[in-house]
Amino acid sequence: MTIFGVPLQALMSQLLLGLVNGSFYAMLSLGLAVIFGLLGVINFSHGALYMAGAFLAYIGVTSFGLNYWMMLVLAPLAVGVFGILIERTMLRRLYKLDHLYGLLLTFGITLLLEGVFRSFYGVSGQTLDVPEKLSGASDLGFMILPNYRAWVVAASVTVCLGTWLVIEKTRLGAMLRAGTENAKLVEAFGVNVPLMVTLTYGFGVALAGLAGVLAAPVINVTPLMGSNLIIVVFAVVVIGGMGSILGAIVTGLGLGVIEGLTRVYYPEGSEVVVFVVMVIVLLLRPAGLFGKEK
Amino acid sequence: MTAALDITNLQAWYGESHVLHGVSLAVQPGEVVALLGRNGAGRTTLLRAIMGLTGRRSGSIKIDGRESIGLPTHKIAHLGIGYCPEERGIFSSLSTEENLMLPPTLAAGQGMSLDEIYTMFPNLLERRNSQGTRLSGGEQQMLAVARILRTGARLLLLDEISEGLAPVIVQALARMITTLKGKGYTIVMVEQNFRFAAPLADRFYVVEHGQIVETILSRDLNARMPVLNELLGV
Numbered sequence: 001m002t003i004f005g006v007p008l009q010a011l012m013s014q015l016l017l018g019l020v021n022g023s024f025y026a027m028l029s030l031g032l033a034v035i036f037g038l039l040g041v042i043n044f045s046h047g048a049l050y051m052a053g054a055f056l057a058y059i060g061v062t063s064f065g066l067n068y069w070m071m072l073v074l075a076p077l078a079v080g081v082f083g084i085l086i087e088r089t090m091l092r093r094l095y096k097l098d099h100l101y102g103l104l105l106t107f108g109i110t111l112l113l114e115g116v117f118r119s120f121y122g123v124s125g126q127t128l129d130v131p132e133k134l135s136g137a138s139d140l141g142f143m144i145l146p147n148y149r150a151w152v153v154a155a156s157v158t159v160c161l162g163t164w165l166v167i168e169k170t171r172l173g174a175m176l177r178a179g180t181e182n183a184k185l186v187e188a189f190g191v192n193v194p195l196m197v198t199l200t201y202g203f204g205v206a207l208a209g210l211a212g213v214l215a216a217p218v219i220n221v222t223p224l225m226g227s228n229l230i231i232v233v234f235a236v237v238v239i240g241g242m243g244s245i246l247g248a249i250v251t252g253l254g255l256g257v258i259e260g261l262t263r264v265y266y267p268e269g270s271e272v273v274v275f276v277v278m279v280i281v282l283l284l285r286p287a288g289l290f291g292k293e294k
Numbered sequence: 295m296t297a298a299l300d301i302t303n304l305q306a307w308y309g310e311s312h313v314l315h316g317v318s319l320a321v322q323p324g325e326v327v328a329l330l331g332r333n334g335a336g337r338t339t340l341l342r343a344i345m346g347l348t349g350r351r352s353g354s355i356k357i358d359g360r361e362s363i364g365l366p367t368h369k370i371a372h373l374g375i376g377y378c379p380e381e382r383g384i385f386s387s388l389s390t391e392e393n394l395m396l397p398p399t400l401a402a403g404q405g406m407s408l409d410e411i412y413t414m415f416p417n418l419l420e421r422r423n424s425q426g427t428r429l430s431g432g433e434q435q436m437l438a439v440a441r442i443l444r445t446g447a448r449l450l451l452l453d454e455i456s457e458g459l460a461p462v463i464v465q466a467l468a469r470m471i472t473t474l475k476g477k478g479y480t481i482v483m484v485e486q487n488f489r490f491a492a493p494l495a496d497r498f499y500v501v502e503h504g505q506i507v508e509t510i511l512s513r514d515l516n517a518r519m520p521v522l523n524e525l526l527g528v
Contacts, residue, residue: 171392171396174388174392174396175396177385177387178385178387178396180387181385181387182383182385184367185377185379186396187366187367187371188345188347188367188368188370188377189371189377189396189397189398189442190371190372190397190398190445191368191397191398192368193367193368194366
């Protein structure tokens with residue numbers, strides 16, 4: 001069976017690859033959206049923290065004899081704590097200034113992190129084995145589904161939807177949404193907003209760390225892996241609408257799929273299709289697909 | 295008796311500009327006090343300074359005898375203050391009920407229960423699932439006051455609650471203030487609408503250029519009207 005001249009098997013496996021990439025886009029842009037919403041900081045270091053998550057998983061497994069499942073918890077925790085330290089000691093001083101200063105600071109942190117990992121591990125890249133329980137593949141009849149890739153998509157969709165539910169449906173989420181609109185007033189009601197800001201930043205970057213751990217067994221772990229991804233992720237955030245939570249998730253997954261389809265039907269265009277979509281969306285809806293016009 | 299709010303020589307700045315120049319006033323528990331003055335005189339700034347929402351402050355602000363000048367905003371609120379900001383501050387990304395439930399409880403068991411609030415403001419019950427900013431202006435104002443009654447705050451700072459509302463709503467708000475006064479709340483309100491404040495307040499302060507220039511007791515109001523008219527330019 002073929003669809004527009006492409007065998008179903010090949011189409012499905014490219015779609016799955018697209019969904020896997022889309023999962024990483026969604027988790028990263030979700031963190032960026034949450035951070036931008038509450039802090040007004042464009043967190044350029046997000047890609048580097050994703051890389052750090054992947055490297056921590058690699059180091060934990062290869063040097064400390066820990067397993068993948070432990071690192072799935074420990075690496076995001078470590079990245080989150082690192083983020084909290086950055087927020088408390090540095091970012092906090094910049095809130096009253098233009099967004100550009102936060103971008104510059106986090107860009108500097110990116111260069112530092114990449115430099116440190118490069119000096120220890122070089123740029124050629126490391127590989128992490130797929131955990132035993134998730135190795136192998138399932139034959140679904142119309143396609144062969146590698147178990148680990150299915151796990152990546154399921155895990156990240158679960159995390160993204162969980163985050164969205166907390167933000168939209170709980171009291172904590174209501175405080176976050178209100179803080180995004182008018183942080184000073186929320187603080188005047190007696191909410192410890194500075195603490196909420198710190199924890200939000202920690203959570204946002206922990207999501208990046210988690211995406212890094214999920215990615216480690218399917219990609220080449222290199223110090224520059226974040227830089228390669230972050231530009232696309234920023235495009236996802238712009239397309240979804242700055243600060244929109246649902247926009248980040250839906251756009252992330254959607255663009256992964258569009259990229260996958262492009263790779264099947266017009267491989268030359270797969271590297272630029274996200275940016276073409278971005279240009280079209282910005283022309284038609286300058287605030288992004290899910291953004292509110294100001 | 296300890297004053298509910300005791301301000302001594304309060305100075306405040308927004309960045310470089312010096313906006314309050316030595317304000318002193320004391321409000322006793324259960325009193326209703328109105329801050330009058332022209333636009334830009336510093337009345338809203340005074341409420342914001344009490345909450346720590348201006349820049350640098352000096353002097354003393356005691357809430358029930360506890361000094362608050364060095365505290366961050368969220369700790370000031372926990373001294374038992376309910377703040378209703380200018381233009382109401384209803385959050386558009388929250389439903390009416392989420393807006394109502396947003397402020398944390400400041401004193402357990404002291405505030406009104408949700409039932410009491412919905413009895414007092416039946417419109418809010420009817421529209422509890424609507425987006426907060428979809429309510430009418432009057433309903434939004436009710437919501438802005440209702441949400442600070444839930445917290446157990448005993449000192450209410452109300453900024454221009456009658457502004458831009460229809461006369462029938464303004465009358466309802468006046469009845470609400472009277473009810474709250476009857477329940478023993480201490481209220482400091484900034485008002486442009488003198489006729490709204492006149493029958494409600496026990497005392498009037500006239501603010502000009504970031505200072506208090508006149509204090510008038512409600513029983514002296516008629517005698518002092520000429521002075522007040524001149525100061526307010528009504």
